[in-house]
Amino acid sequence: MGMIENMRNKFDRYYQTLKYLKKSQIKYLVHNRLTGRKKAATSAQAPAYGDLPLWIPRLDQHPDYRKRFSVEELLEGKVTLLHESGHPGGTGWREPEKSHLWNFNLHYLEFLIPLAAAWREEPDRKYYECFRDYCRRWIEDNREGTGDGWHPYTISLRLTNLWICLDGFGEVVREDKEFFRQLNDSMYAQYLHLQKRLELHLLGNHYFENLKAVMLGALYFKEPGVYDAYKIRLGDEIAEQILPDGVHYERSLMYHKLILEDLMRTAKAVKPADRLLYQELLGTIQKMADAMYSLEEGLGRTPLFNDAGDNVARSMTSLLAALREEFLITPVPGQAFPDAGYYCLHGKNIKILMDAGEIAPSYMPGHGHCDALSFELSWCGKPLLVNxxxxxxQGELRPYFRSTAAHNTVVIDGEEQSECWGEHRVARRISQVSGQAEGDRIRGKLLTCTGKPQGRSIEWNGQSVEIWDQVHGFAQAYFHLAPGFFYEEQDRKAQIRSEAGDLVCTVQVAPGDHITVHRQGRICSYASEFGRIEQTEVLEVSWPADGSEHMIQLNFTETRKNI
Known part of the structure; x- marks a missing residue:
């Protein structure tokens, strides 16, 4: 009976996952399973090639970006990505001891951009020759046409990064005629293979990257028919993926910034040849810039809702600088982004961002977390309460980071808000989600995947934040501290102090509440960047909820000391 029950549960989980997919996704999933992955044709001859003006100094030479990479390490053959280091080489550039994510990132060849940046500052041939060596080795070591290097997503990002490098190095590449021909032939083979392997089964940001890369490739390789066809397809995806409020529909502010960067580079590339598309892209870029600035400004880093981290997309600071310099765009701040479900609250020295939106687009929830009605709070421009x-x-902490308890929200009766499973799957999920902003108050409500109602209101009252929760059942509210702060327990309250011991605020709970401060264990895991996990302190407030409103109050100190 146990085995039969397990089979039923497994079948139900798959059904609850697959029923949200588009029919076209199921069609291509079946097609891919039946046909398998054929080897890519790794040899081709580029018929023609031109220029793609993709280099953006404020992005590619910005200190926020360049500090991610060590040029000296690159010159020695060592590549550090996501806080892990390796030495690329061998068939397929596969490093089994590294995560799949690290291997994927290696094949983007993004680490070559800092070499072009170094060249532009000091035209020492060692930077160019190092770039050329990595490119030649990648071409030679990936001739089998299989593995991560020939995945459509890695091709999409690698082609774009190589075109950025070509623009960055300038004439020195074109003067190296034999290598330039070899590189263009390889890129053309990748471009052709990508058109055969579009990620139509997945869609989302992967499909967006596919279309963008092919359209840019058609410009570069002077294939106007392909350009016209993919311009239409990319336009359709922009209309679907960028919500009316300007937020990318996967509701990850990290992916939002990645797609914004894509559109900025695409606009710069098409400006000389397609002014109409350029003007259309500027409108979308403005909306996305407004959303990025409004949601991130004052928080101190990329907001950690859904899959997000601070060492993947370009920094907001560099994006804002590039927007001003390249497009004369300045963001217009806002408070409410109802299509995505994000709402901002500003007070004296504080900013709060709350999520009252769907987990993700229904057919593409792979980057979604159980973070509904969670919030992040910054104090004096620094993260204080964080997801x-x-x-x-990949890894044992993946389920935890997607769980309800990993976010500043409420767990009801020990259940998850949504049924996240695997690396990127969601079965049953939250529903009837809504939110709104009213002056100094933001609020939201939903039904969990098991039908339990949950409501939350957050209000700023001059010197305190009131958090009103409305649930029925055993409630556990979590308050995750950012690194650099700690809790000090007192009777029915907990004080938040800085590392120097200065009082930041006092968390006051209701009579009958039970408080627990977690200082070790999985629940204290925190990752503001991919590949780096720290331990922080977490306050858990629990109470038997009867459906009435319950308040937890954060009383802030008058002045900032040595925080």
């Missing part, structure tokens, strides 16, 4: 982040796509 736990992501850290990894």
């Amino acid at each position: 736990s982040g992501t850290g990894q796509y």
Whole structure:
């Protein structure tokens, strides 16, 4: 009976996952399973090639970006990505001891951009020759046409990064005629293979990257028919993926910034040849810039809702600088983003961002977390109360980082808000989600995947934040501290102090509440960046909820000391 029950549960989980997919996704899933992955044709001859003006100094030479990579290490053959280091080489550039995410990132060849940045500052041939060596080795070591290097997503990002590098290095590449021909032939083979392997089964940001890369490739390889066809397809995806409020529909602010960067580079590339598309893209870029600035400004880093981290997309600071310099765009701040479900609250020295939106687009929830009605709070421009982040796509902590308890929200009767499983799957999920902002108050409500109602209101009252929760059952509210702060327990309250011991605020709970401060264990895991996991302190407030409103109050100190 136990085995039969397990089979039923497994079948139900798959059904609850698959029923949200588009029919076209199921069609291509079946097609891919039946046909398997054929080897890519790794040899081709580029018929023609031109220029793609993709280099953006404020992005590619910005200190926020360049500090992610060590040029000296690159010159020695060592590559550090996501806080892990390796030496690329061998068939397929596969490093089994590294995570799949690390291997994927290696094949993006993004680490070559800092070499072009170094060249532009000091035209020492060692930077160019190092770039050329990595490119030649990648071409030679990936001739089998299989593995991560020939995945459509890695091709999409690698082609774009190589075109950025070509623009960055300038004439020195074109003067190296034999290598330039070899590189263009390889890129053309990748471009052709990508058109055969579009990620139509997955869609989302992967499919967006596919379309963008092919359209840019058609410009570069001077294939106007392909350009026209993919311009239409990319336009359709922009209309679907960028919500009316300007937020990317996967509701990850990290992916939002990645797609914004894509559109900025695409606009710069098409400006000389397609002014109409350029103007259309500027409108979308403005909306996305407004959303990015409104949601992130004052929080101190990328907001950690859904899959997100601070060392993947370009920094907001560099994006804002590039938007001003390249497009004369300045963001217009807002408070409410109802299509995505994000709402901002500003007070004296504080900013709060709350999520009262769907877990993700229904057919593409792979980057979604159980973070509904969670919030992040910054104090004097620094993160104070934070969601736990992501850290990894593969590994034992992946289920935790997606769980309800990993976020500043409420667990009801020990159940998850949504049924996240595997690395990127969601079965049953939250529903009837809504939110609104009213002056100094933001609020939201939903039904969990088991039908339990949950409501939350957050209000700023001059010197305190009131958090009103409305649930029925055994409630556990979590308050995750950012690194650099700690809890000090007192009778029915907990004080938040800085590392120097200065009082930041006092968490006051209701009579009958039970408080627990977690200082070790999985629940204290925190990852503001991919590949780096820290331990922080977490306050748990629990109470037997009867459906009436319950308040937890954060009373802040008058002045900031040595925080």
